[in-house]
Each structure stands twice: as structure tokens, then as C-alpha cells.
Amino acid sequence: MPRYVVPRQLVYPGDPIATTDYEVSGPVYIDNGRYRSWCLGLVEVKDEKTINVVPLEGTYRPKVGDTVIGYITDVLAIGWELDVRAPFSAYLSVHDAVLKPIDLESVDLTTLLNIGDMVVARITDIDVTREHPISVTIKESNLGRLEGGTLVEISPVKVPRVIGKKGSMIGVLSMLRCEIIVGQNGRIFVKCGDVRDEAFLASVIRRIERESHTTGLTDRIKETILKYLSERGHQ
Template identity: 55%
Template sequence: MPLYVSNKQIVLPGDLIATRDYNVSGGIYWEGNYAYSYVVGLVDIKGERDVEVIPLTGAYIPRVGDLVIGYVSDIGLTGWEVDIKSPYKAYLPVQEATLKPIDLTNVDLKSLLGIGDIVLAKILDYNLTRDYPVTLTLKEARLGRIENGTLVEINPTKVPRVIGKRGSMVGIFVEELNCSVTVGQNGRVWIKCRDPADEAFVARMIKFIEAESHTSGLTDRVRSLVAQYKSTSRASK
């Protein structure tokens, strides 16, 4: 019953995965009794027989120091599991969630962060040999729970275009609409405007930038659209 890969292994198109003795799913194709990967992917072995190849094309691959936006998905004994829109699991240890020391015998972690809460975090460590390869921290002034604003999801590969050269693209929303636009490297964008009515417009513009990222002159087009919106929306108030 051959299995030709190991858990968390990165595979390339054409790599041999396993025989039909295994339940192989994801980005694979069969040739006779053998399953091959047709994507650049991550192997996820579940139990004794289930193997999945998770495509990595367009997926977020963590790097130490990255700013990410995540959802708390589970609460453990010493911290929180956080969904960072990546094939790799992330964990926020309680000692990285606050500057204050916490006695785990007296504190209910749900009182600090609950399932479904959204956090702006930084990647502290990344080690594929652990059950949770990604370790997060909130121990910086701007990091922590996100309690208001609007969240937009984009393809992580489009993040540099949304930010712009030296922050030129997101700077338009700051200068013209007094909006803060925080772009997580994992493809989640947090928008918070002085006027909450502007957040829906900025969210649409972020999706517009994502869709038009391959075109030239995009920064000027966005600036023009923002100016038009600003003129129209302010005139109606």
C-alpha cells in the first residue's frame, strides 16, 4: 500500500502521491492505480487512508513578520487557533495576546477572545515541523481585536497591487476620504473610515483594484473614481 509523500510535503505537478489504497482528493489526477498531483500543492494526510493535495497557487504562504488578519476558529488550553486563510494552521499563544501576565488557572480565555472574533496580528514564527506551523503575536501597539469597520477578502497575490508602490494606492483613501486601509498579507483588507458610509465605496474600490490589477494607469483611474465619488457624495449631504 505505497504512499509516496509525507504530511506537509510540498508537491509539484506530476509528482506521484499514492495508489488507490488511499482516498486521495484535491489537486490530483489518476493514471491507472496511481494518483499524481496536477498542482503545486501541500499534502495533508488525515488518519491512515485519507490524503488531500491542497493547491497553493494563489494561496497565502506565511512569512515571519507578515501582518495578517485572522478569525479565531477554536479555543485551546493555552491559546487560540486562528484562520489566516492559509493551508498552514496558525496559533496565538496566550502569552502573545497581551502585555499583561495571565494566570490560566483563573482566566477564561473566552473572555479575552471568542470564536469568530477578528484579529490583526503579526507572524512571530513559522515552523513546518509543528502541529501549528504558524505562531502569531498581538504584542504591538496597532495589533489586536478588530471591533468595527469593514473587511474585504482578495486574492493574496493581488496584495502588492492593492497597497501600491510605497503605499500609493491605499494612500488615496487616506488622503481623500479619511479612511484607514490595512492590508493583511494573507489577502484580507480592513477598512475603517471617519464616515462609515464611505466604507462600502472603498470596499468596492478594493475589489475593483483586484480585478483590474493587470492594467496600466490603475492608480490614476482609482484616484479619478474616488474624486467623482467624493464630489457626488458630499454634494448630496
């Protein structure tokens, strides 16, 4: 049965990919026995029978287990409302934020987290029937409030590219010896010893977003970083 695409082909919404006897993953839907793309994407042909479509544009769709970076948008009676770049609001309850029980009558929640604070959180539940459909927790290691540093916002569909195949890109980025936290919602937090490194790293991440669909990107980024490091060494 036919395959309608070639490797690295750009597909548009509605373009046929292959018949349903292929295994097609990514942003695709089935129409009349054929897989069609539902957004702008690049085709990856894995082998004889499997095809993957990599989206070039997309919005963040929250999933349980995702690590996200959010802003506190409101302080409520027993928790906080967060913006995690999803179409729904997220909720962090006091229970999921503090290790020891606290007395809600005497403790002002704003002393723990206030509006505008940035947190790394993990999504624990999604239920669209609730007022705040997304529930998050910060009660795990590597989660919690973020201080200082720089936040870079990129398109959520480019996040896998910033991480790279088996973490190859993130490995290259960590040559700068900075703290890098990648949220699945496309927010990336970077914190370096030197503020100039932060600005440089932010520009590199934006470049990865812009050139995500090109080949040999990891090597080019590695080259840029090595050049930057050697120039910085001379100063």
C-alpha cells in the same frame, strides 16, 4: 543569451522566460538552464539583465514577519487557534496576547478573544513539524483585535497592487480618511466614520483586484474617489 519574453507579456505555466544568465524574480523555476514561469503572470522587464514576473493568481504563502488578518477558530488551554488563509493553522499563545501576566486558572480565555473574533497579527515563526505550524503575536503596536468595520477578501497576490509602488495606491485610498489595514494574506480591513464610505471603499478594493494587471490604474482609482467625494459633498 536569449530572452523569450517582451515587456507586459502574459506568461502561462511552463512558458520560458529567459536563460539563467538573466536575473529573474517572481514565480519562476529553473529547468535545463532556462527560467520558466510556474503560474499565470505578467512580465516586467526591469533592465538589460533583470526580469520580474508578477503573478496573476496565487495562494497565500505565510512568511515570518507578515502582518495578517485572522479569525479565531478555537479557544485552547493556553492560547487560540487562528485561520489566516494559509494551508496551515496558526496559533496565538496567551503569552503573545496579553501585556500583563494573567492567572489562567481564574481567567476565562473567551473573555479576551472568542471564536469568530478578528485580529491583526504578525507571524513570528513557522515550523511545519508542530501541530500549529504558524505562531503569531498581537503584542505590538497596531496589532490586536478588530471591531466593527468591513473586511474585504482579495487574492493574496494582488496585495502589492492595493499598496502600490511606494504606497501610491494606499495613499489614494486614504483620501477617504478611513482606517485601512492590509493583511499580507489578502484580507483588508476598512473602517470609516460613515458606513456608506466603507461600502464604497470595499467596491474600490475589489476593483483594484479585478483590474490589477492594467496600466494607469492608480489614476483611474483616484478619479473615481474624487468623483465620489465631490458627489458626497453635495448631499
